Amino acid sequence: MKQTVTDILLQALVRAKEQGELKLETLPSIALETPKEKTHGDLATTLALTMAKSEGKPPRKIAEIIVKHLRDGGGLLEKTEIAGPGFINFFLKQDQWRQTLFDIENEGGQYGFPDIGKGEKVQVEFVSANPTGPLHVGHGRGAAVGDALSNLLSSVGYDVQREFYINDAGRQIRLLAQSLHARYQQALGHDVPFPEDGYHGSYVEEIVRNFIKLHNKKFLKVPFDECAGAFGDFGKEAMLADIRIDLDAFGVRFDSWFSEKGLLSDGSVQKSIAELKERGHLYEQDGALWLKSTAFGDDKDRVVVKKDGGYTYLATDIAYHRNKLGRGFTSLVNIWGADHHGYIPRVQAVIQAFGHPKDSLHVLLVQLVSILRHGQPVPMSKRAGTFVTLRDVVQEVGSDAARYIFLTRRSDSHLDFDLDVAKEQSRENPVYYVQYAHARLASLSREAESRNIKVPARDAVDVTLLELEEEQNIIKALAKYPEMIEEAALAYEPHRITYYLQDLAGLLHNYYFKHRVITEDAARTGAKLFLMKQVKTVIQGALKILGVNAPERM
Template sequence: MIDELIYSAVAGYGLTSDEIEIEVPKHEGLGDLSTPVAMALAKKLKKAPRQIATELITHFDGVSAFKKVEVAGPGFINFWLNDDFLYSELKRLYDENKGYLRKNQGKGKRVQVEFVSANPTGPLHLGHGRGAALGNALSNLLQAAGYAVEREFYVNDAGKQIFNLGLSVYARYQSILGNDMEFPDDGYRGEYITELAEDIINKEGRTFLNSTFESVKDFFIDYSYKKMLNEIKEDLSAFGVNFDSWQSERELFQLQVVEQTIADLKSRDSLKEDAGALWFKASDFGDEKDRVIIKSDGQYTYFASDISYHHQKLKRGFQELINIWGADHHGYIPRMKAVIKAMGYAPDMLNVLLVQMVSLLRGGKPVSMSKRAGEFVTLKEVVNEIGSDIAKFIFLTRRADSHLSFDLEVVKKSSAENPVFYVQYAYARINSIFNKALQNGWQLQSFGNVNLSLLKLPEELRIIKKLLFYPLLFISAVRLREPHRITFYLQELCGLFHPYYNSVRVLVEEQQLASARLFLCSCIKLVIEECTNILGVSVPEERM
């Protein structure tokens, strides 16, 4: 690999490869690759950066990969690659495929990615979809980088929200059957509550008409949340997002995990009693104040089971915990980190990625999304309307931590607003070239002695470099835990392919040249597949 050549040259200066930045310069006149490492070393060595750079480049004398190595600007080292080197690397890319494209940064490290984890008190909304798309892509990305990834959905099937759900359905049930009762203030009001109530009427009739909620609550609660959870599973599955495990909150109580965690914290002297409640001394571990675990009425807070959930995650042996949360939970991070610290683990084992709000427009007008009021756009509706590929791609063309707004009408109507088509179309075109080639009697074995040095056009060399530099991009996407970088790369790659397709014919008369170009197309196809697999977006085999 190219980066390794550079690493080895600088090795004598006591830098690890992590500290050596390699970048693709913004302008072509500045070389194919570049490193500012001499400038980084300047402080350390107390020497002028250009002087260091001038020394460094002597290491590249006679390295056949480089056509030219130059010191430029304040001390950049710019590299121009030999065409022959590009061709042989491209062959390696084709032969080794994923082995070439991926870098094993994880080395088997066990990472859990917990995402979505929506309360099963209603359907998934669009914001959940963003979390789902991100969690899914991030998991794929880390997996590709050699991490042992487990995807988990935490099911809040205990506590007050579930209770409210059951109560809401109960109230609706009663009122549909003519028993007028006041609807609970903090109840859920969506249409789906009525559907649940009607469901129960269809199955059980008027059985519960004169029962108090207390006497039938288990039935109403369990029926309702299980049904909602099922719908959530179906919606996610339709969205193309799957989990390895679903951790039930209830189970944590039943298996006494919560008690054990509290006992553990007690033994570490991290708890205190005050005003009849049990507190976690979060302020000892960097949080701004202490937090209640058991209320003075004896009830556990939500925080209690969350603590034990994370405790259990750590005990399960994960070396890194990634939580994808809505940005409205950001205030929760310090206390969770405090818990990790209190339990004797490094707080940076917990990595919380915040996903900002999604605001949805329809024809320029905002669509409101309040769950309680029952007016929200569900993930399902959006997926039905625009498809999961478009939805995912839009979510993944933004940084997680930036507010996102998109307009359903715009996204639907104007295909140009859907960059995913641009990518899919490139893929379909490549397939189409191959179909045509096969019809013409061309055979795959032709790659055996393909002569890549026929790929001399500037467009071709540009594409080859783009392909070969994918691993650099991959590394930084993994390091930063930012799948959206893959999305942008993909658009750039296709942005090179389409013009090429338009101006250069692949299946030319001259067999050797056609073969070389087909080879190039094959490599583009491999990389598109790799990227879209990570993003969780489909690519069409055939005509679009």
């Protein structure tokens, strides 16, 4: 619809040029928007305003010229008017709007998902928590955002892979091993000190209990350095199993679990470094090997191989991103905690050092989540082991509420997660507000069915009977859905879907409260049921992207 109007405008411009009324040295890009104010029409363009300078004419004058040359072959437009300083407002014929109802009827769950990806391979890497402790709410937010984004991208035609990067190589795992070792000794009666910055959570003791069941006192007299691997591996596997359980309960599944350790053991790191050396992006200084990342906009160069011969974290990340690029993704999306933002220029430098454009990597930052109870923040400290886990939250408020609330903000803004609100079953809780709209519609169709009233088929419905203002509003909202989806996908902003849903649910509730759907008027009832059916389809599809259930009953 938007495209058609754009075409009409373009043709008008061409005609105006032919008749010498406009200079049109460069063809302007035509931006159409939907005005907030209804009296400003259904679509509007600022074309005349933007052209004013290059044409050397007052914008209203230009608008008049354009409008004069408009030819609406398809009978799309009801009227066109010039307003304000030179806006051109288009009023569409009602049929145009109503057509969207048939579009939804025809396309069903596919409605609103244009194929913009065209099968391009995209990878979304998210959560990637260290397997040294349970997932906390911050990870949950990352999981919700990553999963919804993946759903969104794959719905618009991208071939999406979801990957979890396992940081299983470094000091963290060693620290976990030390913590386990200490608890192991303690559990078996040896009073050994607990490592200074070890993991204090009670889950460590639980892992140790399982360890003892398996190995008994086998490692009691073994020096730590000789059994670090055994403890580390056991701990890692236990934590990963735990993480999978939590993610599963949260409805998040990964296509791929990628181990950092593997990059070291299979020689990838060495190969990557060799390649960068060949490309001339590495140099030696002070006994260390540096990446010349400043060449790509980083504010300082970074060490890759330390003086002592050890690799930095960047070294494995170089290998990891080289590996990703080698898998043929045209676009990589990394979802990171916001505290890693300083790391972005470094990794983008890596991408470019391998000869890929900077923007083939998109880093989405996810801000921290503060948990509130009764409006008061719940204190969290990782050191003291008192952080709120994702498991706790999902158990308390449910997966739907948690996921939805995680997606009610832009990912890079702080989020206050109030447990009491999340459990509340009212308008204050956006999940219920939207789910209730869906359940209401389900209830409505049950009601219609019980009265033996059927939703009419597409060729048996008279949608011109949908004349009420509230019905128009709903239809327009439905027509805007594909646009919203496309924008959300291109901007990597799944939160837009929650806002859209709240808006649509609001329109539905408003309408539903004011007007009866099922009446004595059979034709009108049919048209309304048809409309309601399409609303339900859209709500259901949007919730599916978010990974939230669309209940038939609540």
